[in-house]
Amino acid sequence: MVPTTLRSVMAALRNPERGCPWDLRQDHQSLVRYLREEAAEVLEALAAHRPGDEDAETSLCEELGDLWLQIAFHAQLAADRGAWDIHEVERVVVAKLVRRHPHVFAEVTVDGAEEVLTNWAAIKREEKGLGAEAEPRLLEGIPATLSPMDEALEIGRRCAKVGFEWPDLEGVLDKVKEEVGELQAESDPVRVEEEFGDVLFSLMQWARKKGVDPDAALRRQMARFRARFECVEDDARGAGGWGHRELEQMEAAWQAAKKKGRPG
Numbered sequence: 001m002v003p004t005t006l007r008s009v010m011a012a013l014r015n016p017e018r019g020c021p022w023d024l025r026q027d028h029q030s031l032v033r034y035l036r037e038e039a040a041e042v043l044e045a046l047a048a049h050r051p052g053d054e055d056a057e058t059s060l061c062e063e064l065g066d067l068w069l070q071i072a073f074h075a076q077l078a079a080d081r082g083a084w085d086i087h088e089v090e091r092v093v094v095a096k097l098v099r100r101h102p103h104v105f106a107e108v109t110v111d112g113a114e115e116v117l118t119n120w121a122a123i124k125r126e127e128k129g130l131g132a133e134a135e136p137r138l139l140e141g142i143p144a145t146l147s148p149m150d151e152a153l154e155i156g157r158r159c160a161k162v163g164f165e166w167p168d169l170e171g172v173l174d175k176v177k178e179e180v181g182e183l184q185a186e187s188d189p190v191r192v193e194e195e196f197g198d199v200l201f202s203l204m205q206w207a208r209k210k211g212v213d214p215d216a217a218l219r220r221q222m223a224r225f226r227a228r229f230e231c232v233e234d235d236a237r238g239a240g241g242w243g244h245r246e247l248e249q250m251e252a253a254w255q256a257a258k259k260k261g262r263p264g
Contacts, residue, residue, distance in 0.1 A: 006068065007086055010076040023073075031073055038067045047219035099123060117161070138162065149214055152204040165209075172206040224261065231257035 003009045013023040045063040050056045072086055079085035100123050102108035103116065110116050138158050142151055159165060166172045179202050183195040207214040235253035236245045 006072045007076075010072050011079075014076050014080055026073070026077070028074060028077060031070065035067075035070045035074075038063070038070050042067050043215060044219060047216040048223065099127075121161075147215075149204060152201050153208050153214070156205045156208045160208075166205070169206065169209055172202065172209055176202045176206055227261065228254055228257040231260075 003012055012018070013020045016024070042060075042063045045056075045060045048056060049060050071089070075084070075086035075089055098105045100120050101116075102119070102123075103110040108119070110119065139155060142154050142158075146154065156165075166175065176199065179195065179198040183192065183199055186192045186195050204214055206212075207217070232250050232253045236242050236250070239245055239249075
């Protein structure tokens with residue numbers, strides 16, 4: 001009988017007698033690369049997602065399924081050794097969400113999303129047994145596995161919670177301009193790297209304050225770049241190859257592709 005649930009499929013694949021040799025050979029560490037890859041593909045699908053577009057909706061659904069498979073795989077490994085299973089994963093996260101949303105599941109009143117985040121942080125400290133006097137430093141506990149982009153955003157969010165923040169978007173943009181000016185003024189390689197880092201960090205904070213997802217924005221920009229550069233490449237191939245195209249001609253093809261890709 002063909003299994004119809006992801007849990008039953010994973011149990012069959014990991015069956016010691018009739019399972020798949022590849023699946024039986026895996027452990028938590030060998031699966032790390034696949035978890036990372038599937039998470040990245042979900043982010044790509046989200047960057048390209050257009051609500052209501054059939055292809056985009058299908059792509060996102062499929063990529064989330066692939067990511068879910070990785071979670072189910074790790075849960076099956078744990079179940080095989082008698083530790084916990086996918087149901088326990090769900091039970092733990094449900095209990096955590098109920099506990100950290102007393103304004104939904106209890107008699108707590110909140111005034112907006114910011115207070116929700118404040119309460120969330122307080123409840124999280126209580127769960128860890130930390131009183132106010134034992135509160136960790138603000139920037140401690142940021143996962144080391146975050147990308148530099150996500151870490152920069154998390155640093156900005158945490159600082160903003162205690163008021164260490166620009167009062168408005170214009171202030172952040174002024175800081176970006178200031179950092180760009182300092183970058184342009186530097187020639188020492190070490191200082192150039194430092195100033196470049198300052199520019200990137202400031203841009204991350206502008207994106208955070210503006211409500212722009214920098215990861216999605218960069219992924220979409222790279223997709224646009226690829227599409228436009230293919231037009232430049234097609235133009236060069238039509239002329240006999242890159243050796244038959246000067247920069248001005250490549251730029252003209254780029255601008256034509258850019259204009260063609262604009263909506264309306």
